[in-house]
Amino acid sequence: MHHFEEELTCSICYSIFEDPRVLPCSHTFCRNCLESVLQLSSNFSIWRPLRLPLKCPNCRSIVEIPPSGTESLPINFALKAIIEKYQQQDHPDVATCSEHYRQPLNVYCLLDRKLVCGHCLTIGKHHGHPIDDLQSAYMKEKETPRKLLEQLTDEHWTNVCLLIEKLEEQKSHYENIVQDDKKAVVQYFKKLNDTLEHKKQALLAALDEVNAHISEEYAPLVENMKRIREEQLDLMSLNTSVQEEESPLLFLEKVDVVRQRVKTLKQKQLPDIKPVEIYPRIGQLLKDVWSKTEIGQINKILTPKIKLISKGNLCPKGTEKERGQSKELLQSIKPLTVMLISMMIVIIVISFSKPVLSVVNEVTLIYISDILQFVYQDLCNNLQAVMEMLCHTSNFLMEFMGRIVSFSF
Known part of the structure; x- marks a missing residue:
């Protein structure tokens, strides 16, 4: 510690002087420190004299304190001024206590083996611990670093190096695993994105x-x-x-022209507009099938054949009572049963007549297969929509069979 700072330190509390008072022997101490020493001395006295005796902590001489106590002792104004000026300056080279503001670390605690300030010894958590001055502690601990390093043997050094190599190897291994997983993620979502893009383009x-x-x-x-x-x-x-023509001859000629043109116009037959529906609806398909299909199964969803269907060919809605009965029936039908019904329709078509196989071309068979595949996928998500599609398929097959029979005959 700086020599100048030692001169400003109380020998009782090892802290910078606070309210320095001078004893008759000319030694200076903090007033609070003198009060503590005086209180300790009076505890062993049976009677209290008029003038209080006190042994100086420095020179061990007996001095007398006036009856009014340490308050009557003279203040060391010169020392107090020096301390105030010293505390106003910054001292980056002086280590101070982190728990007590601006108190220098000028004492070595032997119990905790660390530097402490005077407040740590008097009012802090190092109170009552054995202490030593800095110079003595320095001489005693001078060889400690070398002895501590001797504990780190060659075997310990080897173990540390081997452990570093093992940790670096494991770090590299796990980083490679993470990189492989990242590649797998990129490939998976690229494939998924390609599948979705393909399906999107097919639907469009x-x-x-x-x-x-x-x-x-x-x-x-x-x-x-x-x-x-x-x-x-x-x-x-x-x-x-x-109407504006005044000549009877021209008027009659024009009237005849109007009559012929009106007659011709009335003979033109106006088209009979029948209500139709677009079936199936892609929005409903995305809601009922796509949104409820697992990601890995999306590539198996077939693109439906979208057509304009006459409303008369769709299954009727029925009354409220019939719809209630149909709902109960749908709830009781298992997906496998409906699939079997679909397969039976195909069997009936194929087994109806051998000439049918020669008439039904490959495109028609693919179309029927697509419909049945779509029916089965949609079945698990919306039975009502499936039943409507089955009705439509049945109507289509009946119409198709009729055409085949008429063609055979």
Whole structure:
């Protein structure tokens, strides 16, 4: 410790002087420290004299304290001023206590083997511990580092090096495992993304196909109706000019023209627009089948053939009572039973007549297989939708069989 700091330290508490008081022997101590020593001395006295005797902690001479106590002792103003000036300055080279503000670490605790301040010994957790001054502790502990390092033998050094190698090997091994898992994740989601993209494009292509069919079906009808409307508008304009004609001859000629054109227009047959439905609906399919299918099974979902279906060919809804009975029936039907029913329909078609096999081409068989596959997948998610599809399939097969029979005959 710096020599100047030692001069500012009380020899009782080993801390910077607080309220320094001078004894008659000219030694200076903290007032609180003198109070503690004086209190300890008076505890062993049976009677209290007028003037209190006190043995100086430094020179061991007996001095007398006035009856008013340490308050009457003179203050060491010179030392107090030096301490105040010292405390106002920063001292980065002086180690201070972390528990007591600005108190220097000037005592060595032998019990805990660490530097402490005076407050740690008097009011802190090192109170009553054996202590030593810094110089003495320095001389005693000078050889300690070498003795401590001697405990680290060659065997210990070898074990540490081997352990480092083992840890680095394990670290590299586990990092490789993580890298492999990351590659697996990238490959898995790439494959999944490719599957989803393929399915998306297939569904969009199916929708584009039915959209083209809608345009092909309705565009001629719309154009024909527009021509009829234009003809009717032209007749209305002609009627206005006929009404304004004043010549009887020209009037009758124009009336005859109007009569012939109206007759021709009335003879044009207007198309009978039948209500149709787009079946199946992709939105419902995504909700009922796709959203309830496991990720690994998505690639097995077949793309449905989307068609315009006449509403009359769909199974009727029925009354409330019939719908209730149908609901109870659907709840009692097992998925395997419905699948067997579907398979029976196929068997009936194939076994109806041998010539059928020569008539039914490969495209038709694939279409029926796709429908049955879609029916079975959709069955586990929405039985009501499956039953409607079965009805539609049955109607389609009956119509198809009718055509085959008529073709055979």
